[in-house]
Amino acid sequence: MGLGALYFIFVFAGMGIGLFFGLEKAGFEPLSKINQFLIYFFVGDLVIRYFFQKMPIVNIKPLLLMPFKKSKIVNYALGKTAVSFFNWMYAFFFIPFSIILLVQGYNPLGVITWHLGMLAMIYINNFINVFLNDKTVFVVLLGLVFAVFGGLQYYGYFDLTTFTQPYFQGLYEKPWMLIFPLIVLFGIIKYAFSYFNSRMYLDAGLAKKENIATNENLDWLNRFGKISVFLKNDIKLIKRNKRSKTTVFMSVLFLFYGLLFFGNAIEVYDGPFWRMFAAVFVTGGFLFSFGQFVPSWDSAYYPLMMTQNIKYKEYLQSKWWLVVIATGISTVICLPYLYFGWETYLAILVGAVFNMGVNAHLVLLGGAFIKTPIDLTSGKKAFGDKSSFNIKTLLISLPKMLGPMALYAIGHFTLGPVFGYALVAIAGLIGFAFRDKVFNQIIKIYKSEKYKTIAAYKQNN
Amino acid sequence: MITIDNLSKTYNGVTVLNLEHIEIPKGQSFGLVGNNGAGKTTLFSCLLDLIQPTTGFIQNGEYKVHENESWKSHTASFIDESFLIGYLTPEEYFYFIGDLRGQNKADVDALLASFEDFFNDEIIGKRKYLRDLSKGNQKKVGIVATLIGNPEVIILDEPFANLDPTTQIRLKGIIKKMATDRDVTVLVSSHDLQHVTEVCERIVVLEKGNQIKDIMTSPETLKDLERYFSGAEAQAALEVEE
Numbered sequence: 001m002g003l004g005a006l007y008f009i010f011v012f013a014g015m016g017i018g019l020f021f022g023l024e025k026a027g028f029e030p031l032s033k034i035n036q037f038l039i040y041f042f043v044g045d046l047v048i049r050y051f052f053q054k055m056p057i058v059n060i061k062p063l064l065l066m067p068f069k070k071s072k073i074v075n076y077a078l079g080k081t082a083v084s085f086f087n088w089m090y091a092f093f094f095i096p097f098s099i100i101l102l103v104q105g106y107n108p109l110g111v112i113t114w115h116l117g118m119l120a121m122i123y124i125n126n127f128i129n130v131f132l133n134d135k136t137v138f139v140v141l142l143g144l145v146f147a148v149f150g151g152l153q154y155y156g157y158f159d160l161t162t163f164t165q166p167y168f169q170g171l172y173e174k175p176w177m178l179i180f181p182l183i184v185l186f187g188i189i190k191y192a193f194s195y196f197n198s199r200m201y202l203d204a205g206l207a208k209k210e211n212i213a214t215n216e217n218l219d220w221l222n223r224f225g226k227i228s229v230f231l232k233n234d235i236k237l238i239k240r241n242k243r244s245k246t247t248v249f250m251s252v253l254f255l256f257y258g259l260l261f262f263g264n265a266i267e268v269y270d271g272p273f274w275r276m277f278a279a280v281f282v283t284g285g286f287l288f289s290f291g292q293f294v295p296s297w298d299s300a301y302y303p304l305m306m307t308q309n310i311k312y313k314e315y316l317q318s319k320w321w322l323v324v325i326a327t328g329i330s331t332v333i334c335l336p337y338l339y340f341g342w343e344t345y346l347a348i349l350v351g352a353v354f355n356m357g358v359n360a361h362l363v364l365l366g367g368a369f370i371k372t373p374i375d376l377t378s379g380k381k382a383f384g385d386k387s388s389f390n391i392k393t394l395l396i397s398l399p400k401m402l403g404p405m406a407l408y409a410i411g412h413f414t415l416g417p418v419f420g421y422a423l424v425a426i427a428g429l430i431g432f433a434f435r436d437k438v439f440n441q442i443i444k445i446y447k448s449e450k451y452k453t454i455a456a457y458k459q460n461n
Numbered sequence: 462m463i464t465i466d467n468l469s470k471t472y473n474g475v476t477v478l479n480l481e482h483i484e485i486p487k488g489q490s491f492g493l494v495g496n497n498g499a500g501k502t503t504l505f506s507c508l509l510d511l512i513q514p515t516t517g518f519i520q521n522g523e524y525k526v527h528e529n530e531s532w533k534s535h536t537a538s539f540i541d542e543s544f545l546i547g548y549l550t551p552e553e554y555f556y557f558i559g560d561l562r563g564q565n566k567a568d569v570d571a572l573l574a575s576f577e578d579f580f581n582d583e584i585i586g587k588r589k590y591l592r593d594l595s596k597g598n599q600k601k602v603g604i605v606a607t608l609i610g611n612p613e614v615i616i617l618d619e620p621f622a623n624l625d626p627t628t629q630i631r632l633k634g635i636i637k638k639m640a641t642d643r644d645v646t647v648l649v650s651s652h653d654l655q656h657v658t659e660v661c662e663r664i665v666v667l668e669k670g671n672q673i674k675d676i677m678t679s680p681e682t683l684k685d686l687e688r689y690f691s692g693a694e695a696q697a698a699l700e701v702e703e
Contacts, residue, residue: 211590211593212588212589213550213588213589213590213593214550214588215550215552215553216553229557229560229561232557233546233549233557236548236549236553237548240548240590241548300543300546300547301543301544301545301546301547302543303509303511303540303541303543303544304543304544304545304546306509306510306511307509307510307511307533307536307538307544308533308558308561308562309530309533309534309561309562310533310561376547376548377547377592450510451511451512451513454511454512455512458543
């Protein structure tokens with residue numbers, strides 16, 4: 001459980017307390033408004049679970065030979081998913097929200113059946129997810145379909161929620177309707193149980209999926225000279241491992257983060273320097289999520305790297321190019337933000353320069369202090385471990401965000417926004433000049449921490 | 462070629478390795494035997510500068526391994542699966558190692574061609590990632606990769622374990638061939654006394670981190686070692702110590 005989990009607990013608790021009054025103030029009947037959007041919430045939940053929730057099904061091989069009944073093992077594995085963070089984190093929203101409903105004089109029986117209905121829906125998702133192993137295409141399609149529905153609704157062509165809202169509303173108005181989600185939940189639990197019980201064999205349910213491999217030469221990378229050796233490897237690393245693919249997926253999500261800021265969707269984010277904050281974020285998604293774990297990406301074969309005749313500098317340069325190229329690509333993908341005006345895109349461009357010039361080095365420097373081995377074959381835990389978080393990395397992280405915001409604010413309040421952008425851009429350009437200095441520093445850390453790092457990476461492998 | 466001097470490693474007050482002095486001349490094929498926990502892998506890890514010795518040093522070539530990294534350019538090793546990159550195919554892995562050791566594709570291909578027998582058609586062109594290969598086949602890849610780029614020192618930890626009988630015999634042939642080459646120093650550890658006496662000209666026996674025997678292999682060596690490991694001599698050695 002890391003920083004990510006804390007963040008979500010905080011956000012959900014805040015929403016649980018604030019949403020009722022917010023909706024009321026905006027002139028809505030809070031419960032029915034929320035019921036309207038619950039369908040999107042549950043679909044989104046399923047997509048997120050698919051990518052991030054850890055399934056213990058694969059870790060039960062050693063239990064097979066133990067003197068337990070198979071049904072007990074299945075119960076244990078399924079039960080373990082039930083106590084996952086992805087289930088109880090929503091309690092931070094639903095419990096305060098339900099309490100507020102009660103206090104506000106909603107029918108207590110209705111609130112209780114509604115609350116239990118939500119609980120059942122969350123667990124239905126939990127058990128659907130158990131079946132969704134390696135069905136990425138299906139899950140992505142599902143997400144896209146509902147994104148299209150959302151768009152249709154926003155522009156007033158078709159409102160899906162007129163069909164779904166009555167169901168969720170019904171859980172409150174007609175308590176007997178609780179029976180529907182409960183029947184589905186018990187059905188799916190029973191089905192999950194018998195499904196896995198009959199497939200408890202190494203070559204059936206527990207089989208490891210093997211991918212057909214193709215050799216890739218990636219010869220076009222040779223133009224990068226010496227570092228192409230590592231660049232080729234890094235690209236294969238990203239393409240062929242679950243964990244790194246999850247990271248790429250997350251950095252795509254970062255691209256949309258700007259909508260919250262530039263679209264004026266949230267009032268607190270209206271301040272001028274928040275725009276800078278968003279610009280750094282939307283272009284730096286990959287930079288932050290990949291860069292912070294260099295060299296941990298290579299933890300599984302770190303001893304190999306340490307016994308080969310490897311120039312640290314070439315190794316680092318390869319990772320640096322990766323994050324810089326990814327930042328460049330993000331900047332291009334961000335072109336639609338022009339919709340919010342040229343100034344918004346200017347902010348993004350400047351943010352990208354700062355990311356490439358300053359943050360790319362800082363993030364690699366921070367990574368040098370992280371000694372958490374990465375399990376490449378599992379996409380889970382991408383929200384971070386508690387061990388991947390320490391004071392040193394925090395201190396290095398602060399200027400990544402606050403730096404450009406502060407620089408922009410100085411410019412903004414003295415000579416105006418353009419000067420603010422200029423200051424951030426200049427800082428980025430100056431940063432390029434210090435690249436080799438920072439690299440030397442990182443190399444020093446790698447060398448002095450070598451034995452500790454090897455030992456730490458061995459822990460989980 | 463390699464000098465081990467006053468080397469010891471202590472974890473939380475427990476000494477797991479304690480060697481006074483071992484000199485391994487260039488071209489020697491050197492075997493390390495001992496039971497589990499004897500310190501074989503610890504010694505190899507020190508030799509590769511993967512762990513820091515508590516006292517003493519190891520010199521490989523002209524420099525001490527923990528002070529200068531020049532040994533990396535003439536030393537190749539395969540200790541365990543952490544020396545393999547799971548998401549690469551065997552071919553990609555060989556080329557990657559080749560790149561690091563200054564060998565182009567053609568050089569690597571030529572080397573691989575000479576190991577066609579050894580691979581037994583289970584490695585090349587199988588469209589599998591290393592992580593999906595069996596333990597034995599992973600080992601074959603790791604061992605052959607150490608031969609890329611004509612290293613002067615080759616270090617193999619338990620190379621015979623997990624291999625099928627045919628491959629064990631072929632591997633013995635490969636190591637013997639290297640042993641006749643006076644430029645290559647081979648260090649091998651093994652639990653299998655017969656294999657190690659067959660391929661190594663010198664055998665050092667470790668017990669609980671200490672050097673118990675240091676013998677030049679002769680026709681009697683195998684019997685000698687078997688007697689020792691069956692316990693009689695271990696008993697005697699203990700009595701002498703007391």
